[in-house]
Amino acid sequence: MEGYGTYYLIDLIDYYSKNTLTTYFSATHGAEALIAACTEALAEARRLGVPMPEKIKLVTDNGPPMISRPNAEVRRSLGCNV
Numbered sequence: 001m002e003g004y005g006t007y008y009l010i011d012l013i014d015y016y017s018k019n020t021l022t023t024y025f026s027a028t029h030g031a032e033a034l035i036a037a038c039t040e041a042l043a044e045a046r047r048l049g050v051p052m053p054e055k056i057k058l059v060t061d062n063g064p065p066m067i068s069r070p071n072a073e074v075r076r077s078l079g080c081n082v
Contacts, residue, residue, distance in 0.1 A: 005027065006027075007025050007026065007027055008025070008026050008027070008028065008029040008033065009023065009024070009025055010022075010023070010024040010025075010026065010033060010034060010037040011023050011024075012024075012037055012038065012040075012041040014045065014050065015057075015059055017050075019048075021040075021041035021042075021044045021045055022037055022040040022041040022044055024036060024037035024040060029065060030065050030068075031065045031068040031070045031071045032070070033065070034065045034066060034071055035070065035071055035074045038058075038074070038075075038078070038080075039074075042056075042078065054079070055079055055080070056078065056079060056080040057080070058075070058080055
């Protein structure tokens with residue numbers, strides 16, 4: 001990471017196995033960073049052969065990026081429930 005400033009960490013973990021699916025660093029903490037992290041986590045879960053339920057349940061702190069409209073649209077398209 002170049003320069004100085006604040007960076008944010010988004011860590012997505014499989015609830016059942018407790019395995020980290022992605023650790024995403026971002027200069028922002030908005031919905032775009034969260035969407036990118038969720039997309040990476042889903043790709044990693046598929047790569048690892050993690051059984052995917054019909055509906056994916058996300059356990060979250062319900063912070064502003066998580067309950068934003070852009071994130072809700074992406075969750076719906078990916079088949080996720082919160």
